[in-house]
Amino acid sequence: MATGSAMSKSVELRNRRPKPENRLPGNRFGGTRLGLQSRRSLWGMLFALPALLLVVLLLVLPALQALYYSFTSWDGTDAQWIGLQNYTNGLFANPDFRRILLNNAIIIASVPLEVAVALAVSYLLMMRRRSRPFFRAVFFLPVALSWVVIGLTFGYLFSSRGAVNTLLDNIGLSALSSDWLAGDWTSLAALILAFSWSYLGINVVLLSTGLATVDPSVIEAARLDGAGGLGMLRLVILPQIRRYVELALIVTMSAAITQIFGLIYTMTAGGPGRSTTTLEYALYQTSFAQGNFGQGAALGIVLFVVSLAVTALRIRSGVAARD
């Protein structure tokens, strides 16, 4: 290729495209092409600049600050370097923190079950052509509600004189009724239930999209070979929609650990005690209720590591799938 050495680098970067500059007028005159190319690069840098500025100022800078302040006692103005104390004394030696980690682990562990239910629903819907739009719309209804609204509603539903207890009384199961949100584990279970209730619709839509990509002729062939019901799902369909199942798992897990602040705030306020406090809620409480910003920053770093671990699962399985 008759490109000057100065050009080869930028051509390389654009190697996924055909080389359209070969078709430009003035192609034979290196100077003209170089001028055009560098003008293009200049505009590119200029156009990328606003986005980069916003991200550096509003994301990268505060993230680096968070890392630094997590090693300090910081109250918003004064910061003393205290090494790892926020992590050692403040977190891992603290029973409250262990409970918070346990809550996060339980919430994450419940996600595969939620996705399995959504997968079952999507699979059942796939075979029901006529009623499918109706059911999909129904399951998607809660998705439009904010976590604040869901938290308020489920807070009422599970309160001591709420609808859940009324229902249990009416069907003769008064023995089962309890003050759900006052119990250590019942409150966590109620929170997870509220979360799953809202996320079913998103997962059904995600997995239905995946199921729609499955080649119908493969299903027919398997059916003629005698596959049906669960066997069909496990052996024929699941391998083909693996990426969608993984996406559903990641999306739901990330939401469960980083996006339900509004739900916890309105439904249980993290209580009773620490029984429904997750990392993201503890971070808010520690920083803004107790004014311990340094400790809060350390919680933020732990949250980052946990969510990175969840995402890394996907990257790993993505690499494995490509092999």
Next chain:
Amino acid sequence: MTDTVSLAPLRSAGPPARGSTGPWQRIFSGFGLAVLVLLALVTVAPIAYMLTTSLHSTDTAGSSWTLEQWGVLFQQPELLRAIGNSAMLCVLAIIVQSVVGALAGFAFGILRFPGSQVVLSLLIVMMLIPLQTYIIPEFVNVGRLGLVGNVPMTALIYAGTQMPFAVFILTNFFRSLPDELLESAVIDGASYPRAFISVLLPLARPALITLGVLTFIGVWNDLLVALLFLPDGDTHTVGVLLATVNSTRTFDINQVMATSLASAIPCFAVFLTFQRYLVTGLTAGIGK
């Protein structure tokens, strides 16, 4: 596409498959329907509860239906102001995100300056950092600038923190366009900004709608950022107003449920209108 090809075997195989439906398959199908109906009931029940609660008042609890709660809804100045604030935040965040994100998507996806793909990778990696990790320094920084309680600043925070995702979606979109679009516009004498605005930007409409829908829902339903950055009564959003209602003296479950449902109406409307864009956004990055 190959629709006709792939559907043909399905159609021809349909009748024999139905004929071979055994008793087990019929039981499975009936059981499946029962599961679907049960789950649908569980899904609808809390919403039905909200609706019936909002249609009663504390004076007439359990006895008679009333539209009282919905009637007084729009006579509350705080609620109207909160709706205004939420709408303003959504509009500003969407505008900033679309303009800045589309420019960057064009730069990374089509113009591609030296080193752009490295910068892009770094930008996309930022998607892995949860908002909560850096929200405290962000809050202190914005506080130092005296901009806590400022609606445009808060919209900028929404747009900025979601920018890596926006650039990711838009870059992928612009990459899928043929390079000839830009080249021919430039040969015809258009400048790069001109070519961007009149040739490429109009084509990006679906990607921009997807982003706009996701941002609208995210901002409208957010609590954390609004709670921290808009703490004053006159800048409260709908979410903050509802979330702090428990601690106010005018606490009335029927009224709260009416407000809750009303606050979700814009989202229901957006969902119904833009359903397919939402699916595109949810599965972004999977089908490449």
